[in-house]
Amino acid sequence: MIVGLLGGSFDPVHAGHVRIARAALAAGLSRVMLVPARQPPHKTGATMTDPFHRFALAALATAGEPSLGVSSYEVLREEPSFTINTVRHFRSAGTQVALIMGTDSLVEIETWRDCGELLDSAGVLAYPRRPFDEDAIAKRLPDWIRSRISTDAPGRAGTVGILKGPPDEVSSTIIRDRIRRNLSVNDLVPPAVEEYIHKNGLYAGRPEGDEA
Numbered sequence: 001m002i003v004g005l006l007g008g009s010f011d012p013v014h015a016g017h018v019r020i021a022r023a024a025l026a027a028g029l030s031r032v033m034l035v036p037a038r039q040p041p042h043k044t045g046a047t048m049t050d051p052f053h054r055f056a057l058a059a060l061a062t063a064g065e066p067s068l069g070v071s072s073y074e075v076l077r078e079e080p081s082f083t084i085n086t087v088r089h090f091r092s093a094g095t096q097v098a099l100i101m102g103t104d105s106l107v108e109i110e111t112w113r114d115c116g117e118l119l120d121s122a123g124v125l126a127y128p129r130r131p132f133d134e135d136a137i138a139k140r141l142p143d144w145i146r147s148r149i150s151t152d153a154p155g156r157a158g159t160v161g162i163l164k165g166p167p168d169e170v171s172s173t174i175i176r177d178r179i180r181r182n183l184s185v186n187d188l189v190p191p192a193v194e195e196y197i198h199k200n201g202l203y204a205g206r207p208e209g210d211e212a
Helices: 015-026 052-063 083-092 113-123 133-140 172-180 190-201
Strands: 004-009 029-038 067-071 096-102 124-126 159-162
Touching: 004 015, 004 083, 015 029, 015 052, 015 067, 015 096, 015 124, 029 052, 052 067, 052 190, 083 096, 083 113
Parallel strands: 004 029, 004 096, 029 067, 096 124, 124 159
Antiparallel strands: none
16 A cells, blocks of 8 residues: 655645546555645745645545545644655655655755655655656656656655656646636636635735745
């Protein structure tokens, strides 16, 4: 049993996140957990929505899908959310994990804390992000990571796989901008997420140009 961890700020969670989680399940994972970050290390100082609102949005987006869930591990921690700590937490409970990330993050993974241990401890499933070319992505990876690319046993610790499907086109930035302009987002987020956003007045007052 391998559990997929899909981390991010989820500010807000959107239909693209759910589609990616489902693609990871289709690739062979037993369960996928969304892991909202309290404070992503690369966004220190950015204005972000309260982490408990973001957790609630993620919970609403996954409600009714038994193979999807949400972890509160990072939102309950005061310090920045380093992925290696989250992986250690799940592995300490005896859980095999696979990290689900965009291909844009995969090519930058050497900048992540303790990336060697990270890739030894967890599998990686990367979903397409534009611009996407699988061969070009592979060429941008260092040899020690490129040698781990495999189509066998998706999500197995130490391996890297590419999820199938169209590149993710949705972004939280686009959704926040549409809400600021009082435009509909019902094609971009699950209905329960849209209802929660409007009920709690989220994003309507965030200044233009905030890219958190």
